[in-house]
Amino acid sequence: MCGIVSAVETVILLLTTLIPxxxxxxxxxxxxxxxxxxxxxxxKRALAVYFVVSVLSVLLVADKEAVALYILLFGHYPVIKQCxxxxxxxxxxxxxxxxMIFSVTVTAFYFLCIYLLGIPNEQFTMFGINIPVLFLVGxxxxxxxxxxxxxxxxSIYFQKYRSRLLRYRQ
Numbered sequence: 011m012c013g014i015v016s017a018v019e020t021v022i023l024l025l026t027t028l029i030p031x032x033x034x035x036x037x038x039x040x041x042x043x044x045x046x047x048x049x050x051x052x053x054k055r056a057l058a059v060y061f062v063v064s065v066l067s068v069l070l071v072a073d074k075e076a077v078a079l080y081i082l083l084f085g086h087y088p089v090i091k092q093c094x095x096x097x098x099x100x101x102x103x104x105x106x107x108x109x110m111i112f113s114v115t116v117t118a119f120y121f122l123c124i125y126l127l128g129i130p131n132e133q134f135t136m137f138g139i140n141i142p143v144l145f146l147v148g149x150x151x152x153x154x155x156x157x158x159x160x161x162x163x164x165s166i167y168f169q170k171y172r173s174r175l176l177r178y179r180q
Contacts, residue, residue: 011046011047011050011051012047012051012058012059012062013057015043015044015046015047015059015062016059016062016066018043019040019041019043019044019059019063019085020063020066020067020071021074022036022039022040022043023036023040023063023067023071023073023077023080023084024067024070024071025038026071026072026073026076027071027072027073027139030073033073033075033076034079035078035081036076036086037077038075038083038156039080039081039083040063040080040085041080041083041084041085041086041087041088042084042087042088042160042163043086044056044059044085045061045091045149045160045163046061046088046167046175047088047138047162048089048092049087049164049167049168049172050175053089053092053093055086056089057086060085060086060089061087063080063082064077064081064085067080067081068081075098075123078123079119079121080123082115082118082119082122083112083116084117085088090108090111091157091160093109094107094108095172105154106151108157109150109153109154112149112153113146113150116145116146116149117146127173154162
């Protein structure tokens with residue numbers, strides 16, 4: 011099962027080459043597929059899938075921005091989400107922790123892009139407003155919506171598809 015999910019995630023990331031405008035969405039979707047591994051096989055195997063897909067995508071995928079997003083955030087997010095939701099009862103504390111992890115990741119992605127692409131930091135200021143700060147605030151709102159949608163997708167998986175998958179797994 012882990013090999014199949016690794017292949018599916020790699021193919022989804024390869025699609026970012028064909029559909030460049032969907033790099034963020036496809037990176038997120040590739041990471042969401044790992045939720046099945048977290049649920050059915052555990053965190054260790056999900057991290058193994060994350061590692062395999064990360065290596066394969068670095069080697070095969072042309073859209074390095076999508077690869078960086080997968081590696082820094084979306085690839086391991088199902089494992090982080092499961093750990094946070096399993097150990098922290100309070101919804102507010104869970105969301106604060108998830109947003110903090112997301113913010114650190116987006117900030118790391120920003121600096122990685124600046125230093126690897128050599129873009130001067132002054133280019134990100136317009137009319138005295140720091141554009142990356144606005145981007146971070148907007149992306150946090152989108153991330154909260156993503157997390158809610160991800161939770162709903164996991165619920166649908168449990169309600170409709172898990173029993174079908176378990177029949178074929180035996």
